[in-house]
Amino acid sequence: MQPHAGADAPERAPLPTSATAPEGARPEARGPYAISTRGLVKSYPGPDGGVTPAVHGLDLDVHQGETFAFLGPNGAGKSTTISLLCALARPTAGTATVAGVDVLTHPGQVRRQVGMLFQHSALDMELTVQQNLRVHARLYGMSRRDAHRRTTETLDAIGLGDRRRAPVRTLSGGMRRRLELARGLLHEPRVLFLDEPTTGLDPHARAQVWDYLRQLRERQGTTLFITTHYLDEAENCDRLAIIDGGRLVAQGPPAALKAAIGNDRVVLRTHDDPAADRVVRRAAPPGTLTTPGPDGISLRLPDGSSWIPRLCAALAAEGIPVRAASATPPTLDDVFFHHTGRSIHTAGPKAAGEGL
Amino acid sequence: MTAPAVTAPGNPDGHAGPHPAPPSRLRRELRAVHALVHRDLLRLSLQRTHTALMLIQPVLYLFILGGGLAALIPTAALGVGYQLYLFPGMLMMTVQSPAIMVGIRLITDKQTGYLRELLMAPVSRATLLLGNCAGGTVVATVQGAVLLALAGAVGLPYDPLLLALLLTGMILASFTITALALALAVSLGRAELFHMLLGLVMMPLLFLSGGFFPLDNLPDWARGLAALNPLAYGVDLLRRSISLSVPHEATTVGIEWFGHQPPLLLEAGVLLTAGVLALLYATRRFSRPE
Numbered sequence: 001m002q003p004h005a006g007a008d009a010p011e012r013a014p015l016p017t018s019a020t021a022p023e024g025a026r027p028e029a030r031g032p033y034a035i036s037t038r039g040l041v042k043s044y045p046g047p048d049g050g051v052t053p054a055v056h057g058l059d060l061d062v063h064q065g066e067t068f069a070f071l072g073p074n075g076a077g078k079s080t081t082i083s084l085l086c087a088l089a090r091p092t093a094g095t096a097t098v099a100g101v102d103v104l105t106h107p108g109q110v111r112r113q114v115g116m117l118f119q120h121s122a123l124d125m126e127l128t129v130q131q132n133l134r135v136h137a138r139l140y141g142m143s144r145r146d147a148h149r150r151t152t153e154t155l156d157a158i159g160l161g162d163r164r165r166a167p168v169r170t171l172s173g174g175m176r177r178r179l180e181l182a183r184g185l186l187h188e189p190r191v192l193f194l195d196e197p198t199t200g201l202d203p204h205a206r207a208q209v210w211d212y213l214r215q216l217r218e219r220q221g222t223t224l225f226i227t228t229h230y231l232d233e234a235e236n237c238d239r240l241a242i243i244d245g246g247r248l249v250a251q252g253p254p255a256a257l258k259a260a261i262g263n264d265r266v267v268l269r270t271h272d273d274p275a276a277d278r279v280v281r282r283a284a285p286p287g288t289l290t291t292p293g294p295d296g297i298s299l300r301l302p303d304g305s306s307w308i309p310r311l312c313a314a315l316a317a318e319g320i321p322v323r324a325a326s327a328t329p330p331t332l333d334d335v336f337f338h339h340t341g342r343s344i345h346t347a348g349p350k351a352a353g354e355g356l
Numbered sequence: 357m358t359a360p361a362v363t364a365p366g367n368p369d370g371h372a373g374p375h376p377a378p379p380s381r382l383r384r385e386l387r388a389v390h391a392l393v394h395r396d397l398l399r400l401s402l403q404r405t406h407t408a409l410m411l412i413q414p415v416l417y418l419f420i421l422g423g424g425l426a427a428l429i430p431t432a433a434l435g436v437g438y439q440l441y442l443f444p445g446m447l448m449m450t451v452q453s454p455a456i457m458v459g460i461r462l463i464t465d466k467q468t469g470y471l472r473e474l475l476m477a478p479v480s481r482a483t484l485l486l487g488n489c490a491g492g493t494v495v496a497t498v499q500g501a502v503l504l505a506l507a508g509a510v511g512l513p514y515d516p517l518l519l520a521l522l523l524t525g526m527i528l529a530s531f532t533i534t535a536l537a538l539a540l541a542v543s544l545g546r547a548e549l550f551h552m553l554l555g556l557v558m559m560p561l562l563f564l565s566g567g568f569f570p571l572d573n574l575p576d577w578a579r580g581l582a583a584l585n586p587l588a589y590g591v592d593l594l595r596r597s598i599s600l601s602v603p604h605e606a607t608t609v610g611i612e613w614f615g616h617q618p619p620l621l622l623e624a625g626v627l628l629t630a631g632v633l634a635l636l637y638a639t640r641r642f643s644r645p646e
Contacts, residue, residue, distance in 0.1 A: 086476060088472070088475055088476065108478045108479070108480070109478070111476055111477065111478040112478040116473075116476050118469060118472055118473070120469045121469060122468070122469040122470050122472050122473040123470070123473075124395065124399075124470055125468070126399050126402055126403065127395070127398055127399070127402070131395075131398050134394075135391045135392075135394060135395045135398075136391075136473070137391075138387050138388065138390055138391030138394065139387075139388045139391045139392075139474070139477040139479065140384075140477060140478060141379055141383070141384030141387050141388065141478070141479075142387070143379070143387075167402075183473075
């Protein structure tokens with residue numbers, strides 16, 4: 001499987017004459033990680049003559065076979081990171097290995113092992129479904145026979161077998177997305193990058209894409225790296241990283257990230273909130289902060305739902321009936337807010353060069 | 357491990373067993389070039405109306421303009437009838453537009469996002485440009501060959517040697533025009549700019565190609581410009597090929613360098629060199645890392 005170490009070395013040389021690999025060009029042994037970066041930086045020349053960092057010192061580890069979400073608002077550096085990991089752009093500083101191969105020294109080898117679903121559709125609209133896939137297969141060096149076999153296999157798997165002769169421009173948005181997914185998987189990559197895979201799709205098409213991703217993970221163990229700004233999608237993943245302004249602010253399984261910021265949010269509504277506030281503060285563990293709001297008093301408590309009966313009883317004893325009570329576990333939006341001080345839905349692109 | 361493995365007999369290709377040895381690097385790059393040529397041919401066959409429309413213009417020129425002017429222009433002035441005189445120019449006109457279109461496609465691919473799919477492929481960027489260039493050359497030659505089928509209508513014999521010579525000339529010209537268009541596309545980067553420039557220079561290039569009228573009646577400065585015009589070299593190659601194999605069809609002098617007509621092979625060499633240089637330049641610009 002591992003081709004000759006020198007196979008990609010003359011990538012930028014004018015002619016592939018130097019077939020012998022320089023010493024030390026052999027890729028490192030594959031670690032347990034599908035993706036691993038250290039101090040990854042990508043800066044672009046800024047408008048005022050300075051440099052604008054798009055990605056600012058990223059340390060990222062993605063395990064093999066896991067579904068990893070990369071969560072952040074628009075302009076946070078998600079797409080730039082993907083470009084760096086696919087060797088489409090060269091990092092300004094830092095290192096990255098993908099599928100055990102160094103992105104800087106062996107870009108071609110990395111690209112053979114990764115598949116990509118671009119944020120914006122990248123299909124040839126004039127060609128048919130099948131032709132798009134065949135051209136892709138040949139671009140990835142497959143023999144005609146393999147190209148034919150894989151095209152049929154992936155089209156059947158993705159449920160587009162009966163549309164194989166349809167021109168791509170006649171397909172719906174959801175079908176095009178599925179076709180791109182099939183194309184990204186045609187050459188059997190070890191890591192599949194998905195840049196906002198469901199943006200612009202209706203809920204039904206979104207669910208279809210996710211169904212297929214789940215199947216893929218179960219059957220083939222492909223590592224999935226998904227950028228998204230949908231919280232419910234990030235919730236579905238094994239682990240996630242939150243990026244904001246080009247920096248990683250948190251990394252871990254969704255449950256652990258939520259547990260780290262702690263407690264459930266309990267909200268109680270009464271007809272006399274100020275009075276209720278005093279009672280609740282006495283009944284709750286010492287040091288609990290209560291905040292009055294338009295929906296009632298809210299406070300954070302571990303295992304919030306078991307506290308509701310106790311708080312209601314305490315209020316009833318003081319003659320204050322409770323009209324409504326709820327306990328909500330922390331959401332990823334709470335996690336995002338905790339780390340960035342903003343909600344992901346209100347966070348616009350951060351001002352360029354803020355870190356300087 | 358690259359070049360020798362391809363020619364070695366019994367090289368394990370992806371035809372045997374479920375886990376064949378990975379193909380050699382050169383073979384992978386060649387497959388990518390083939391993928392791009394294949395894509396261009398598929399588009400050619402899918403856009404039949406577009407292809408037919410592109411062919412109509414030279415046919416109209418040949419039979420309406422050529423037919424109309426044939427009566428006015430005495431054969432003595434050109435050595436041949438005007439329709440036959442016009443034929444090499446119309447072959448070149450047929451060839452240039454698809455060749456340029458494929459050059460422009462590099463820009464439209466960028467705008468539609470398809471270029472990112474190409475850049476993700478595990479091949480060098482030189483291979484991608486080579487594939488585009490080969491695609492343009494093949495598509496343009498195919499269209500030229502369709503017009504070549506009309507050779508009999510202007511009084512040319514269907515002589516295999518003549519047809520082979522004309523086809524070779526068209527392949528050479530298609531290659532150079534595609535390479536020049538790619539070099540321009542890579543440097544300009546914007547389709548509107550490309551079309552504007554094309555609209556500006558296309559007419560002068562065609563008129564200074566020697567396809568419509570002989571260049572030797574033009575003022576010196578115009579003849580000087582013609583000597584820099586790749587289309588003029590293409591037309592000249594085709595015209596001289598015709599007079600080579602049909603010797604009694606004497607034709608006029610085309611391109612001149614300092615008052616002398618260069619040898620046929622040297623003209624071909626100049627055209628080829630221009631194409632190779634343009635392709636090398638385009639590759640260098642295209643391969644710059646982001």
